[in-house]
Amino acid sequence: MTTATFDFADSAAFATATRAIHAGQEPDPATGAVVTPIYMTSTYKQDAVGAPRNGYDYSRSVNPTRDSFDAQLAAVEGARYALSFSSGLAAIDVLLRSTLRPGDNILLGNDVYGGTYRLLAKVFVPWGIGLDVVDVTDTAAVAAAMEAKEYRYLWVETPSNPLLNITDIAAVSAVAHEHGVKVAVDNTFASPALQHPLEDGADVVVYSTTKYIGGHSDVVGGAVALNDEETREKIAFLQNAAGAVPSPFDSWLDIRGLKTLDLRVRRHSENALAIARWLEGRPEIERVWYPGLESHPGHEVAARQMHGGFGGMISVQVKGGLEAAKRFAEATRIFTLAESLGGVESLIEHPGAMTHASVSGTTLEVPENLVRLSVGIEGVDDLIADLEQALRVL
Numbered sequence: 001m002t003t004a005t006f007d008f009a010d011s012a013a014f015a016t017a018t019r020a021i022h023a024g025q026e027p028d029p030a031t032g033a034v035v036t037p038i039y040m041t042s043t044y045k046q047d048a049v050g051a052p053r054n055g056y057d058y059s060r061s062v063n064p065t066r067d068s069f070d071a072q073l074a075a076v077e078g079a080r081y082a083l084s085f086s087s088g089l090a091a092i093d094v095l096l097r098s099t100l101r102p103g104d105n106i107l108l109g110n111d112v113y114g115g116t117y118r119l120l121a122k123v124f125v126p127w128g129i130g131l132d133v134v135d136v137t138d139t140a141a142v143a144a145a146m147e148a149k150e151y152r153y154l155w156v157e158t159p160s161n162p163l164l165n166i167t168d169i170a171a172v173s174a175v176a177h178e179h180g181v182k183v184a185v186d187n188t189f190a191s192p193a194l195q196h197p198l199e200d201g202a203d204v205v206v207y208s209t210t211k212y213i214g215g216h217s218d219v220v221g222g223a224v225a226l227n228d229e230e231t232r233e234k235i236a237f238l239q240n241a242a243g244a245v246p247s248p249f250d251s252w253l254d255i256r257g258l259k260t261l262d263l264r265v266r267r268h269s270e271n272a273l274a275i276a277r278w279l280e281g282r283p284e285i286e287r288v289w290y291p292g293l294e295s296h297p298g299h300e301v302a303a304r305q306m307h308g309g310f311g312g313m314i315s316v317q318v319k320g321g322l323e324a325a326k327r328f329a330e331a332t333r334i335f336t337l338a339e340s341l342g343g344v345e346s347l348i349e350h351p352g353a354m355t356h357a358s359v360s361g362t363t364l365e366v367p368e369n370l371v372r373l374s375v376g377i378e379g380v381d382d383l384i385a386d387l388e389q390a391l392r393v394l
């Protein structure tokens with residue numbers, strides 16, 4: 001009998017791609033199945049009253065397929081712990097609800113996913129949480145806000161959704177920690193293939209695994225990764241008490257997606273950089289937002305903080321305003337008009353009317369001529385030809 005002698009979670013010994021394929025993926029002890037089985041069971045036989053085998057008692061609490069993904073993601077993240085959820089927003093909800101009390105305050109970056117803002121403004125604020133918004137790319141503004149008021153969390157998206165703003169995680173974490181504030185980074189856009197916020201000083205990382213980690217637009221999921229054991233216990237308690245867990249099949253799709261993340265994100269990034277450069281030369285386009293372009297105000301920080309690429313997301317402002325932006329988003333043939341992002345297929349959307357409708361009329365409102373592209377891993381020449389024919393309709 002052979003047993004695993006490697007600790008595949010060891011980030012000093014193994015590359016991200018190796019950890020993604022092997023950590024938490026030990027062959028099934030019963031059969032040797034190389035791929036983690038989908039343990040589609042809600043409950044487990046106990047050999048005596050109150051003696052579950054290896055701790056498995058009920059699948060809201062614990063499931064081997066979910067455990068496998070959690071171990072794999074923690075290893076890829078370089079975190080001690082990862083916990084997965086039924087959606088990205090469920091992960092955010094449980095992280096915040098398990099660690100905040102009414103009367104606590106959150107300092108929120110001024111460009112975030114519309115659903116995150118909706119959860120905070122429409123659920124947490126009525127529950128008694130104070131919410132303030134700051135230009136989180138401006139470290140001095142973050143420091144000034146923290147001088148003026150006591151916060152429990154600084155909430156950062158970098159690159160942000162949808163404007164691709166870049167925040168210096170190390171700089172804002174240093175300021176936050178001087179004030180006793182915890183830093184949460186939503187790392188959905190960069191993914192753990194490109195960016196490791198915990199290494200840069202953040203306290204906790206959240207994901208919508210629906211996006212790059214799942215990677216094939218076929219699963220909705222979320223995760224939290226962190227190193228602090230006490231916070232992990234609080235999150236795990238509420239995860240089990242409230243139950244927003246992924247199904248075994250969801251977990252299996254996340255496992256399969258994460259194995260190829262590194263390869264996919266390299267291609268997403270290469271395609272996106274080529275397309276962003278091409279868009280910058282187009283007369284129909286007023287402005288291209290892509291952190292890999294030297295014209296992007298956060299380019300230098302992104303080049304230092306992101307490793308191996310700048311991701312697959314591009315936003316553009318179209319000349320001709322709202323109507324031209326909508327026509328562009330409706331005229332592509334390979335880029336599919338749809339919400340979401342991070343799948344192998346290219347998507348296009350109008351944030352003002354679609355993913356970010358819930359920030360309309362707030363300080364987070366996005367420009368009405370903004371169009372967001374999730375660049376897939378198709379042939380880049382085909383993608384450019386598609387955008388070119390769509391711009392011709394403007």
Ligand SMILES: *Cc1c(COP(=O)(O)O)cnc(C)c1O
Pocket residue numbers: 087088089090113115116157161186188189207208209210211220221222
């Ligand atoms: C999609 C998304 C979320 C929400 O995740 P769901 O899986 O849709 O609940 C959170 N943050 C960012 C940056 C996202 O893009």
